[in-house]
Structures are given as C-alpha cells and as structure tokens.
Amino acid sequence: MTPEEFRAAAHELVDWVADYRLGVADRPVQSVLRPGQVRSRMPAHAPAEPQPLAELVTMLNEAVVPGITQTQSPGFYGWFPSNAALASVLGDHVSSGVAALGITWQSAPALTEVEQVVTEWLRELCGLSDAWRGAIQDTASTGTLVALLAARERASGMSIDGGGLQACPAPLVVYSSAHCHSSVEKAVLLAGFGRDNLRHVEVDPVTYALRPESLRAAMAADLAAGRVPAAVVAAIGTTGTTAMDPVREMCVVAAEFGAWVHVDAAMAGSAMLLPECRHLFDGVELADSLVWNPHKWMGTILDCSLLYVRDVDHLVACMSTTPPYLRSQADDDVVQFKDWGIPLGRRFRALKLWFHLHLDGVQAIRQRLRRDLAHAAWLAEAVAAEPGWRVLAPVQLQTVCLRHEPEGLTGAELDRHTLAWADAVNASGKAFVSPSVLDGRWMVRVSIGAEATERADVEALWALLRETALSP
Amino acid sequence: MTPEEFRAAAHELVDWVADYRLGVADRPVQSVLRPGQVRSRMPAHAPAEPQPLAELVTMLNEAVVPGITQTQSPGFYGWFPSNAALASVLGDHVSSGVAALGITWQSAPALTEVEQVVTEWLRELCGLSDAWRGAIQDTASTGTLVALLAARERASGMSIDGGGLQACPAPLVVYSSAHCHSSVEKAVLLAGFGRDNLRHVEVDPVTYALRPESLRAAMAADLAAGRVPAAVVAAIGTTGTTAMDPVREMCVVAAEFGAWVHVDAAMAGSAMLLPECRHLFDGVELADSLVWNPHKWMGTILDCSLLYVRDVDHLVACMSTTPPYLRSQADDDVVQFKDWGIPLGRRFRALKLWFHLHLDGVQAIRQRLRRDLAHAAWLAEAVAAEPGWRVLAPVQLQTVCLRHEPEGLTGAELDRHTLAWADAVNASGKAFVSPSVLDGRWMVRVSIGAEATERADVEALWALLRETALSP
Numbered sequence: 001m002t003p004e005e006f007r008a009a010a011h012e013l014v015d016w017v018a019d020y021r022l023g024v025a026d027r028p029v030q031s032v033l034r035p036g037q038v039r040s041r042m043p044a045h046a047p048a049e050p051q052p053l054a055e056l057v058t059m060l061n062e063a064v065v066p067g068i069t070q071t072q073s074p075g076f077y078g079w080f081p082s083n084a085a086l087a088s089v090l091g092d093h094v095s096s097g098v099a100a101l102g103i104t105w106q107s108a109p110a111l112t113e114v115e116q117v118v119t120e121w122l123r124e125l126c127g128l129s130d131a132w133r134g135a136i137q138d139t140a141s142t143g144t145l146v147a148l149l150a151a152r153e154r155a156s157g158m159s160i161d162g163g164g165l166q167a168c169p170a171p172l173v174v175y176s177s178a179h180c181h182s183s184v185e186k187a188v189l190l191a192g193f194g195r196d197n198l199r200h201v202e203v204d205p206v207t208y209a210l211r212p213e214s215l216r217a218a219m220a221a222d223l224a225a226g227r228v229p230a231a232v233v234a235a236i237g238t239t240g241t242t243a244m245d246p247v248r249e250m251c252v253v254a255a256e257f258g259a260w261v262h263v264d265a266a267m268a269g270s271a272m273l274l275p276e277c278r279h280l281f282d283g284v285e286l287a288d289s290l291v292w293n294p295h296k297w298m299g300t301i302l303d304c305s306l307l308y309v310r311d312v313d314h315l316v317a318c319m320s321t322t323p324p325y326l327r328s329q330a331d332d333d334v335v336q337f338k339d340w341g342i343p344l345g346r347r348f349r350a351l352k353l354w355f356h357l358h359l360d361g362v363q364a365i366r367q368r369l370r371r372d373l374a375h376a377a378w379l380a381e382a383v384a385a386e387p388g389w390r391v392l393a394p395v396q397l398q399t400v401c402l403r404h405e406p407e408g409l410t411g412a413e414l415d416r417h418t419l420a421w422a423d424a425v426n427a428s429g430k431a432f433v434s435p436s437v438l439d440g441r442w443m444v445r446v447s448i449g450a451e452a453t454e455r456a457d458v459e460a461l462w463a464l465l466r467e468t469a470l471s472p
Numbered sequence: 473m474t475p476e477e478f479r480a481a482a483h484e485l486v487d488w489v490a491d492y493r494l495g496v497a498d499r500p501v502q503s504v505l506r507p508g509q510v511r512s513r514m515p516a517h518a519p520a521e522p523q524p525l526a527e528l529v530t531m532l533n534e535a536v537v538p539g540i541t542q543t544q545s546p547g548f549y550g551w552f553p554s555n556a557a558l559a560s561v562l563g564d565h566v567s568s569g570v571a572a573l574g575i576t577w578q579s580a581p582a583l584t585e586v587e588q589v590v591t592e593w594l595r596e597l598c599g600l601s602d603a604w605r606g607a608i609q610d611t612a613s614t615g616t617l618v619a620l621l622a623a624r625e626r627a628s629g630m631s632i633d634g635g636g637l638q639a640c641p642a643p644l645v646v647y648s649s650a651h652c653h654s655s656v657e658k659a660v661l662l663a664g665f666g667r668d669n670l671r672h673v674e675v676d677p678v679t680y681a682l683r684p685e686s687l688r689a690a691m692a693a694d695l696a697a698g699r700v701p702a703a704v705v706a707a708i709g710t711t712g713t714t715a716m717d718p719v720r721e722m723c724v725v726a727a728e729f730g731a732w733v734h735v736d737a738a739m740a741g742s743a744m745l746l747p748e749c750r751h752l753f754d755g756v757e758l759a760d761s762l763v764w765n766p767h768k769w770m771g772t773i774l775d776c777s778l779l780y781v782r783d784v785d786h787l788v789a790c791m792s793t794t795p796p797y798l799r800s801q802a803d804d805d806v807v808q809f810k811d812w813g814i815p816l817g818r819r820f821r822a823l824k825l826w827f828h829l830h831l832d833g834v835q836a837i838r839q840r841l842r843r844d845l846a847h848a849a850w851l852a853e854a855v856a857a858e859p860g861w862r863v864l865a866p867v868q869l870q871t872v873c874l875r876h877e878p879e880g881l882t883g884a885e886l887d888r889h890t891l892a893w894a895d896a897v898n899a900s901g902k903a904f905v906s907p908s909v910l911d912g913r914w915m916v917r918v919s920i921g922a923e924a925t926e927r928a929d930v931e932a933l934w935a936l937l938r939e940t941a942l943s944p
Contacts, residue, residue: 001557001558001559001562001831001832002558003490003491003493003494003558004490004494005558006489006490006493006558006559006561006562007486007487007490009562009831010486010489010490010561010562010565011483011486013562013565013566013569014479014482014483014486014565015479016566016569017478017482017565017566017569017570018475018476018478018479018482019475020569020570021475021478021569022475022476031578031580031581031582033581033582034802035577035581035802035805035806036585036805037581037585038581038582038585038586038589039585039588039589042585042586042589045593045596046590046593046594046596046597046829046834047829047830047833047834048833048834048835049833049835050830050831050832050833050836051830051831051833053831055830056826056827056830056831060566060570063582064570064582064586064823065570065582066582067580067581067582067583067585068570068572068573068579068580068581068582068583069572069573069578069579069580071571071572071573072571078579079573079575079579079798082571082573082817084568084571085473086473086474086475086477086478087473087478089478089482089568089569089571090473090478090481090482090485092564092565092568093482093485093486093489093564093565093568094485094488094489094532096556096561096564096565096568096773097485097488097489097492097493097561098489098492098532098536098537098540099543099544099554099556099561099773099774100540100541100543101540101541101543101551101554101774103551105507106503106541107540107541107543107550107551108503108539108540108541109503109505109507109509109510109539109540110503110505110510110535110536110537110538110539110540111539111540113508113509113510113511113514113539114510114514114536116511117510117511117514118518121517121518122518124517124518125518138610138815138817139815139816139817140816141814141815141816141817142814142815145814149662152664159664159666160661160662160664160666160667161666161667162666162667162668163643163666163668163669164637164643164661164664164665164666164667164668164669165636165637165638165664165666166637166638166640166643166644166664166665166666166669167643167666167668168638171635171636171638171639172638181795182793182794182795182798182816183793183816185793186791186793186814189632189636189790189793190621190632190790190791190814191664192624192631192632192636192637192638192663192664193636193638194631194632194633194634194635194636194637194638194639195632195633195634195636196634196635196636196639197635197636197638239795295817301568301571302571302573302817302819303815303817303819318661318662319658319662321654321655321657321658321661322654323653323654323711323908326551326654330506330507333507333508334507342613342614342617342658342662342814343610343611343613343614343775344611344612344613344654344655345554345610345611345613345767345774345775347774347775348540351536354528355528357518357519358519358522358523358527358528359473359481359522359523359525359528360473360522361519361520361521361522361523362518362519362520363520363521364522436795
C-alpha cells in the first residue's frame with residue numbers, strides 16, 4: 001500500500017471511527033454475539049490477492065462492533081473504567097504512523113526521551129518525590145511481575161547471576177490480601193515462588209483492607225520456620241471493593257523483615273491526581289515499586305500502565321542484557337528502557353500520554369475524576385436509602401458494591417437472584433455491570449467512570465437496577 | 473475531546489503521516505539527535521489547560537521525526553527489518569478507535585475470535601500442522617519467556633502449584649547456542665533458572681549452527697551430575713548471522729531427555745511463508761513452541777509477535793487465573809487469551825494482521841520477501857567478488873555479514889577500522905547498518921528487507937560501503 005492509498009483509506013477510517021464514537025451510546029453495551037459468530041463470518045484462509053477496504057468496513061460494522069462490549073458507552077459500569085480518550089487515540093495514530101522501533105535509546109531517542117518526560121510529568125502530578133522513576137509497561141500484570149522479579153532478586157542476593165531461584169537455600173515468601181488482583185497471584189506463580197509461598201493475609205471485615213498486625217504475624221511465623229519474607233503487595237484500591245490497604249503501616253512491617261513493597265494501584269492510581277484523595281495513598285513514598293494504569297480511569301488508551309521504582313539500578317541489574325549489536329557510544333549517557341521491563345522492542349506509547357495531557361489538559365482530567373466521585377457518592381447514598389438494598393463496602397472512590405436483598409432471600413437463593421438480575425441488566429443492553437463475589441456471596445459491582453457517563457446516566461442506571469431486580 | 477474535534481484533528485494527522493511516509497527516503501536514516509535534545513524541547517510540567525494541536529505537530533516535525541532512526545527508509549539495513557506496512561497501520565488505527573478491552577472472551581468476543589482466525593491463517597501459510605495453536609504476544613522476548621515458563625513447569629511437574637521453582641530438588645537446565653538472541657538469556661534469568669543453568673552449546677565454525685552432538689553431550693553431562701535438562705532453544709535464524717540451528721536433530725536429542733524445545737524464529741519466521749525456504753525449518757513440527765514476528769520482515773506493525781504451542785492445555789494450566797469477576801457463562805466454549813500470556817488486558821492487535829493480509833494479500837507479501845532474498849544474494853556475490861572484502865557467514869536469507877579487510881590490518885586495528893567505516897556510513901545519513909561481533913571481531917551486518925528497499929538502493933549501499941571503507 002502506497003502512502004497515497006493509505007491517505008485515502010485512512011481518511012475514510014477516521015470518519016468511521018468518529019461516527020462510531022458518536023453513536024456508541026445507542027449500541028447495546030454488552031456484546032450481543034454468541035461464541036463462534038465472528039469466526040464464522042471470516043474467510044477460512046488468508047486472501048492471496050488484495051481485497052477491497054469496503055469488505056473490511058462491512059465486517060467492522062457487522063461483526064467487530066457488535067462483537068465488543070462498549071467500554072466507551074455511558075452505560076459501561078463493568079470491571080473498571082477502560083477509557084480511551086480521543087486525544088490519546090490521536091497519539092496512538094501517530095505512533096503507528098511513524099512506526100518508531102524502541103529497542104535502545106539509539107534506535108529512537110525521541111521514543112525514550114518523550115517517555116522520560118511524560119512519566120516525570122505524571123510522577124509530579126501524583127505527588128511522588130523525585131526519588132522515583134517510571135516507565136510504560138503494557139499492563140499492571142506485567143508491571144507487577146517485573147516488580148516481583150526485582151523483589152525476588154533482592155531477597156535472593158541476585159540469584160539470577162548464579163544458580164537461580166532454584167538454588168536459594170530458604171523459600172522466599174510473598175504476602176498480599178486475598179482481595180488483591182489475580183495478577184498478583186499470577187506474578188507470584190510465574191516468578192517461581194510457588195502457590196505455597198503466597199500468603200493471603202487477613203483483611204478487616206468492614207473495610208476489606210489488609211490488617212498490618214496479621215501481616216506482621218504471618219511474616220514472623222515464616223521467618224521462624226526458616227523461610228524468607230521477600231515481598232509484600234499492597235493494593236490501593238482492590239479490584240473487588242476498591243479497599244485501601246494501609247500502605248504506610250505495611251511498609252513499616254515489611255521494613256522490619258527487609259521485604260520489598262510493591263503497590264498495586266492499577267485502577268485507583270488515577271485518584272493520585274486529586275489532592276483531596278492523596279491521603280488514601282499515605283505512605284506510598286516508603287514502598288519500592290508502584291504500578292498504576294492511566295489506561296483505566298484516567299483514560300489514556302490501553303496499553304499504558306506505569307511502573308515506578310525507586311531503585312532503578314537494581315531493576316536494570318535484574319532486567320538488562322546488552323549484546324554487541326545493541327551497543328552504542330551513547331550508552332553511558334542515556335536511559336535504556338529495554339532494561340526496565342520484559343520486551344526488547346517497544347512501541348512509541350509515550351505519544352498517547354503526551355497527546356492526552358497536551359490536548360485535554362490536566363484540569364479537565366481532574367474535573368472528570370471528581371465528577372465520577374460525586375456520581376458514586378450519589379449512587380451509594382441512593383442505594384443505602386432504599387429498603388431492601390445494601391451497599392456492601394465503603395465507597396472509597398468510584399466503585400459501588402451493592403446487593404438487592406429481598407425479605408427472606410438468603411444463601412444460594414440470594415446468589416441466584418443476584419446473578420439473575422445482573423444478567424438481565426446486562427442483557428438489556430442499556431448498561432453493563434460486573435457481578436462478583438464478596439464474603440462468599442455474589443454481589444454487583446458498579447464501577448463508575450466511563451468518560452461519557454453523566455449524572456443522568458447514573459440516575460437511569462439506578463432506576464434500571466431497581467426495576468430489573470424486582471422482576472429479573 | 474469530542475468525536476467531531478477528533479475527526480478534524482485525525483484528518484490533519486492522517487495527512488501528516490502520509491506526508492511523513494512519502495518523504496521518509498529523503499531523511500537521514502540514523503537519528504541525528506544527541507542525548508537530551510528531545511527532552512530539552514519539552515515543557516517541564518504537564519499542561520493544566522488544553523494546548524493547540526499545532527504545537528504538537530511542530531514538535532513532531534522538529535523533535536520526534538529527527539529523533540528516530542528511520543526504519544521505514546529504503547536505506548535502513550540495521551538490526552532487522554522493522555516494517556510497518558501501511559495496510560497494518562490502518563488496522564492499528566481502527567484498533568485504537570474502537571478501543572476494545574481484551575480481558576476475557578466476553579469483554580470482546582471479536583477481539584478473541586479475529587485473533588483465532590488470523591493466527592490460524594498464518595499457521596496454515598507457514599505450513600504448520602493443525603496440532604498448533606497461536607496467540608499474539610507483544611514481542612518474541614515475551615513469547616520466549618512464556619515458552620520457558622511452560623517448559624519450567626513441565627520439567628518441574630507443575631511446581632507453581634506447590635513450593636515453586638525454589639522447591640525443585642534438582643536444578644533445571646536450559647540449552648541454546650551462544651548465538652541465540654539476548655532475549656533467551658533474559659528469559660532464562662527471569663524464569664529463575666539462573667545464569668549457571670544456561671548452557672551455551674558449541675556451534676559449527678562455518679555455519680554457526682548449533683551442533684546436535686554437543687547438545688547431547690551437554691545434556692548427558694548435566695543428567696549425570698544430577699541436574700534436569702528442561703528446555704532447549706533452537707534459533708532458526710540467529711540474530712548475528714541468520715544461522716539455522718538443526719531443529720529436527722535438536723528435537724530428537726531433546727526427546728531423549730524429555731526436554732521442551734522452543735524455536736526462536738523471530739526474524740526468519742517470515743520465510744516460512746515461502747515454500748522454497750520451508751526446508752530451513754525442517755523438523756519444527758517436532759518442537760513444543762515457536763515464536764516468530766510478523767512485525768519484523770513480513771511487516772505487520774509492531775507489536776505483533778506470534779507464539780505457537782502444541783500443548784495449549786499445559787500452557788493454560790501455567791498461565792491461568794480466573795477470579796469471580798471475570799467468570800461468564802461462555803467460559804467453557806471459548807478461548808481466553810489472557811491464559812496464553814502474561815498480561816490480562818490486551819489490545820485488539822489482530823486487526824493489524826487482518827488488515828495487512830486482507831488489503832495487501834499474501835502473494836504481494838511473498839513477492840516482497842523473494843525480492844529481498846534476491847537482493848541479499850546479489851550483495852553477497854558482489855562482496856565476495858571484491859578484493860579486500862569478505863562475506864563472513866552463509867547468507868541463508870536476507871542478512872549479509874561482511875567485513876572490509878585491507879591488506880595487513882588485523883586484530884584490534886581491524887576492529888577500529890570496521891567500527892570507523894560503519895559509523896561513517898551511519899553518519900552519512902544515507903544508510904544505516906549494524907556493527908556486531910562475530911568470532912571476537914567486529915563486523916558489519918547488512919540486514920536487507922525494509923519494505924521500501926529496491927535493487928537500486930542495495931547497489932547504492934554497496935557503492936557507499938566501498939567508498940566509505942576506503943576513506944572512513
């Protein structure tokens with residue numbers, strides 16, 4: 001395809017994207033397709049000859065768009081806000097267009113340096129001291145894995161340079177609350193610690209925050225048994241209820257045992273942009289690593305997860321390999337982001353952050369986050385005031401965990417009711433919520449914060465929930 | 473930013489990208505910026521208020537474009553072809569525009585199913601049997617890490633479900649040639665095997681291919697010493713010289729020890745599309761996993777690396793975590809790509825492969841690959857025929873390793889000469905090549921295969937090399 005052919009096709013697709021975004025509120029929020037329906041629409045073999053763009057556009061309209069859950073819809077309250085601000089989409093377009101190859105500083109100095117600048121901007125906006133340095137990872141799953149690898153190597157005295165984790169004399173142990181994200185368990189397993197060496201520390205029954213005294217007891221017990229407390233993962237904003245683990249106290253406990261502290265603020269990290277929320281992150285400065293995702297609530301399009309660390313030298317010692325064909329004269333003066341994560345080749349992801357912040361500005365982003373906090377507070381109050389309904393966890397930010405508990409309905413019967421009306425809400429196409437389990441019982445998470453969601457949408461949601469729960 | 477504001481800005485940027493691509497041949501191939509020059513152009517703090525697009529465009533022109541090495545230039549012969557076919561860029565644009573969230577099948581059925589379809593298309597085009605299933609990873613570094621994690625778990629009897637790698641009674645060992653990519657060493661270290669448990673097996677002094685009899689001896693020695701041969705990494709196309717490890721024989725040896733075989737064909741995998749090259753991959757069907765990158769020579773824009781495995785159930789057992797909020801009724805009927813790799817959230821990367829194959833067609837891609845093979849053969853012949861010049865390794869595909877060896881110049885003096893003229897070639901802005909080390913001496917790798925490179929460009933390069941080497 002020549003640049004002129006690209007120009008014509010890209011103009012057409014820009015209009016397609018703009019029209020799609022204009023119409024997203026009118027689509028069913030939940031994908032309406034059954035397993036296999038998209039596949040069955042596609043050719044069995046790759047085409048030998050060039051095919052017309054029009055065919056792709058037809059497929060986009062008939063299979064792709066109906067085949068995704070509309071995260072950009074005002075009716076999206078699922079999982080977590082997964083905003084893709086159009087300003088950041090522009091940055092992504094340019095990134096694809098220039099197709100820079102990020103393998104070393106030399107391969108694309110601008111890719112490296114813009115990433116340095118925007119991660120510095122966000123560090124400052126989050127109120128982190130300049131002891132921290134950040135890099136863009138694809139997701140928090142990867143950032144947490146990288147952090148736990150660094151923790152593993154610190155606890156094992158750089159076992160990678162010898163016999164590896166398998167040569168460690170005493171088992172290394174990782175601690176988190178049972179409410180932490182599944183990516184923590186995954187990272188523990190992939191890093192080789194083993195499921196037996198992941199401790200799920202008790203949480204407070206009301207706030208669902210990890211109990212520091214239980215953490216201390218668990219670490220002391222492991223130490224007494226000849227094991228090595230290696231890392232603690234604190235969740236600032238658990239996935240289930242946005243519970244806030246007490247980071248300061250956890251860091252104090254971890255320090256007693258020399259353990260690494262990693263903070264997972266994937267969703268809630270956006271709240272660090274708001275001075276009035278900063279107290280929720282009290283003590284974060286004492287941690288060793290922190291991951292948060294602008295690609296969630298803040299709205300820089302996926303994949304844009306930030307991993308901040310304090311000891312860059314240690315991180316680089318764990319992640320660096322430099323074969324001769326990647327050496328250059330600039331090596332001593334520059335940052336090599338390949339040594340801050342797993343992949344060697346990197347896209348120019350900093351452009352989407354840069355475009356987003358430059359074109360929207362920080363104040364507008366902050367205003368939107370505040371709007372969402374107010375929506376959640378309003379909904380929580382409405383739910384709490386309604387007979388037969390319950391708010392199940394403190395509303396710390398923009399997630400409201402709720403249940404309809406009709407007179408006399410308990411146990412498995414209540415679970416069936418909850419899942420029935422949640423499914424009916426999703427099947428309506430008007431809104432999408434995520435059922436989840438809390439204290440062994442199904443509940444419904446309403447995660448507010450889609451860029452398009454206004455107060456009227458939340459009011460309509462609450463009416464829909466009540467109506468549906470009465471006759472699912 | 474509203475959809476209409478996006479529409480206007482995106483049209484402007486489409487023209488910017490098309491114009492950039494039209495003019496890329498006229499730019500210096502190597503970035504001309506010094507460390508810090510891009511940073512120094514950017515504001516110290518994120519803007520509070522929205523800023524004009526025009527400012528971004530100015531920065532793109534003055535800092536970003538001069539700040540990248542032009543991988544899309546006909547004069548790009550560095551590292552490896554890093555093509556970003558404009559048809560695939562269109563797919564990337566749409567992916568950003570629809571902003572699908574790939575965390576489960578349910579979150580975006582189309583994202584999952586289009587990925588199934590295009591990985592099937594490419595499996596078939598590569599001549600792999602339908603015993604293989606593929607998924608898109610960001611890079612081969614990640615794919616190789618995932619493969620070695622699966623290998624680790626097979627060799628350790630699923631240690632993740634118990635005490636982890638640290639509880640394994642005998643050290644697990646990984647084997648590759650010393651010519652394998654740095655990502656193999658990195659994956660070995662990150663997976664916890666330890667540097668002591670990575671064996672660099674001897675290679676043939678002429679072909680630089682791993683010697684199977686040396687592999688067998690190394691594995692037998694480890695077994696005799698109480699260690700466990702866990703995994704073998706075969707390179708089909710090493711980074712240095714595109715050497716072809718003998719996969720069939722390596723698989724036979726590995727099978728004797730029950731070791732996993734992972735094939736790294738990151739760059740050379742594109743040659744599997746050509747029936748006449750398929751013999752280079754003889755025996756690949758016997759391996760356990762294979763990674764190759766359409767985002768290199770084939771030209772689907774980064775990040776688009778394919779990981780194929782034969783035992784999907786084992787891979788999923790190693791990588792799967794499913795918390796309640798990700799469960800859905802469709803779980804039993806669908807593929808969950810989150811369990812095929814590290815990240816939970818995934819972009820709709822299949823779109824770029826689909827657009828690329830659909831709009832360009834397979835025949836045109838094959839023709840381009842054949843063109844590049846012919847260019848490399850021509851250059852190798854020219855170099856070999858020129859007094860004072862030497863081709864240093866068999867030209868298996870599109871990489872020519874060469875050196876100018878003037879009468880009487882040896883050792884460190886020859887190294888200085890090589891680096892001097894290679895740097896001068898790159899400083900000219902007309903072409904970009906990668907110096908590297910072979911058998912302890914610097915040489916120059918000419919990696920042919922930029923989409924824009926035609927025969928006349930390769931002829932001009934050869935003239936430039938000769939001219940520059942005579943007076944660097």
